[in-house]
Amino acid sequence: MSAVPDEETEAVVAAGAAEPPFVLALDVGTSGVRAAFYDSRAREVCGTAARAARAFCTTADGGSEADAEESVEAVARLMDEALARAPSEVSARAASLVVSCFWHSLVGVSTAGRALTPVYGWADTRAAAQARALGREFDERETHARTGCRFHPSYWPAKLLWLREERPRLWRESARWVSFGELLTERLCGAARASVSMASGTGLFDQRALGWDAPLVAALGLRPEQLPPLARRGETLALAGEFAARWPALGGARVFPSVADGAANNVGEGCTSRSRVALMVGTSGAMRVAYEGGPPARLDPGLWCYRVDERRALTGGALSDGGGLYAWMKETLAVAGGAEELERSVAALAPDAHGLTVLPFWSGERSTGWHGSAAGALLGLRAHTRPAEIMRAALEAVAYRFARVAGALEEHAPGAEVRASGGALRASRTWTQIIADVLGRPVRLSRVREASSRGAVLLALEATGAIQNVSDLDAPPGATVEPDPARHAVYRRGLERQQKLYDLLIDNPQLV
Numbered sequence: 001m002s003a004v005p006d007e008e009t010e011a012v013v014a015a016g017a018a019e020p021p022f023v024l025a026l027d028v029g030t031s032g033v034r035a036a037f038y039d040s041r042a043r044e045v046c047g048t049a050a051r052a053a054r055a056f057c058t059t060a061d062g063g064s065e066a067d068a069e070e071s072v073e074a075v076a077r078l079m080d081e082a083l084a085r086a087p088s089e090v091s092a093r094a095a096s097l098v099v100s101c102f103w104h105s106l107v108g109v110s111t112a113g114r115a116l117t118p119v120y121g122w123a124d125t126r127a128a129a130q131a132r133a134l135g136r137e138f139d140e141r142e143t144h145a146r147t148g149c150r151f152h153p154s155y156w157p158a159k160l161l162w163l164r165e166e167r168p169r170l171w172r173e174s175a176r177w178v179s180f181g182e183l184l185t186e187r188l189c190g191a192a193r194a195s196v197s198m199a200s201g202t203g204l205f206d207q208r209a210l211g212w213d214a215p216l217v218a219a220l221g222l223r224p225e226q227l228p229p230l231a232r233r234g235e236t237l238a239l240a241g242e243f244a245a246r247w248p249a250l251g252g253a254r255v256f257p258s259v260a261d262g263a264a265n266n267v268g269e270g271c272t273s274r275s276r277v278a279l280m281v282g283t284s285g286a287m288r289v290a291y292e293g294g295p296p297a298r299l300d301p302g303l304w305c306y307r308v309d310e311r312r313a314l315t316g317g318a319l320s321d322g323g324g325l326y327a328w329m330k331e332t333l334a335v336a337g338g339a340e341e342l343e344r345s346v347a348a349l350a351p352d353a354h355g356l357t358v359l360p361f362w363s364g365e366r367s368t369g370w371h372g373s374a375a376g377a378l379l380g381l382r383a384h385t386r387p388a389e390i391m392r393a394a395l396e397a398v399a400y401r402f403a404r405v406a407g408a409l410e411e412h413a414p415g416a417e418v419r420a421s422g423g424a425l426r427a428s429r430t431w432t433q434i435i436a437d438v439l440g441r442p443v444r445l446s447r448v449r450e451a452s453s454r455g456a457v458l459l460a461l462e463a464t465g466a467i468q469n470v471s472d473l474d475a476p477p478g479a480t481v482e483p484d485p486a487r488h489a490v491y492r493r494g495l496e497r498q499q500k501l502y503d504l505l506i507d508n509p510q511l512v
Helices: 068-085 128-137 140-147 156-166 168-173 180-189 196-200 214-219 241-246 261-268 323-333 338-348 387-409 423-427 429-439 451-463 485-505
Strands: 022-028 032-038 050-053 064-066 094-101 107-109 176-178 276-281 285-292 304-309 312-319 357-359 377-379 417-421 443-446 477-481
Touching: 022 068, 022 180, 022 451, 032 068, 032 451, 050 068, 064 068, 068 180, 068 241, 094 180, 094 261, 094 451, 107 168, 107 180, 128 156, 156 168, 176 180, 180 241, 196 304, 261 276, 261 285, 261 304, 261 312, 261 451, 276 387, 276 423, 285 387, 312 387, 323 338, 323 387, 323 423, 338 387, 338 429, 357 387, 357 485, 377 485, 387 429, 387 485, 417 429, 423 429, 429 443, 429 477, 429 485
Parallel strands: 022 094, 276 417, 417 443
Antiparallel strands: 022 032, 032 050, 107 176, 276 285, 285 312, 304 312, 357 377, 443 477
């Protein structure tokens, strides 16, 4: 396998060369939180970045949750660190605070705004039965066309129905339902506001009317006031209460409602037209195309449609297993010599030469089949099978699922350039080559250090009029990984074999 050239991330700018005013950006993910200052050209200010790892707790019955109040305090502590790191001339001239936050979470809160439930994450599959029940009760094609979302345990309708049936006390006591992004805004500013991008990923949002979906809201037994108010375009808040006193340097800063990390990632990567598709491998994985305009007239059942904001739609597919599966494999296989030795061994193997077929659904399936109760499978093990072969098979398997998403996306972004980002791909250049070979398309590596943070900054700069359009400050292109036609042909057979196993084990109503 040919080596992928090393690629430096986009250089940060020194504080003395940075252009004020400054923006403090928070990126709140499911596996970590990061904070850094950016200047008015969306460049990270050197030395201001702080990060902390975090994790959701998983349960044997498919749960994925985190303590809501502890999560808020973890973000606050990271802001403490970022402010301490920043030169006074930067922190004192901070005009805005922006947040990119993970999509699809759900929290029940009291009338006073206290979290009564954990943060239920997108990987929580306990509502799989409720998702199937919704599919029987409603015309899913009509709902999908309206909300952009299938009935699936990652979205709010199934989660809320599960809570009503399985956690009736929490259902009764929760006065309002928010995502973690709105909970954080309420803590910081004393008021909850949902951005269009965050609301659009709930499964309860009408993508064309740009409001909560009345038929589903009523069917779930909710009142409109139990959902967060939608922020107006350009609406901002201010720090209040204990946090205003805790961070006096941000006293005059405008606080923007949280934007969804996936939407911000496209913006930060410069993928805001049909000519570019963003491929991201973080804990999960996604392929997305963003463009100015409304939802597509026809949406493939394997895809979703959300919003970047009021003026931009976002269409794509998401995999529940990406970098999380890669990390699980590294930890579980525990190869002597560590991750570097495992990476070298994986790179040395020929494509699809291991005799293994993997269904990478450790956390259930989203795109393209949307089987929430799906589980992972590994077929073809023999006594001579080695850890590197299992890892290689898993990386190829995830790439096969990306190929399915790419095929469905082609009508929305024909012939588009693929731009790839994410910590998992930076950790395994071998995986980037595998993806290019499976897709049979060149893959342009990212040079952006933190695309979601940068995207949130760009959206704020556009909203305040500092720039006319987020595309005015394009992302710097990185090196291109070219596909190998011979390997692509091999992988086409591997994809067909995986699909046969999928049809047998996953896409079978008697077995799901």
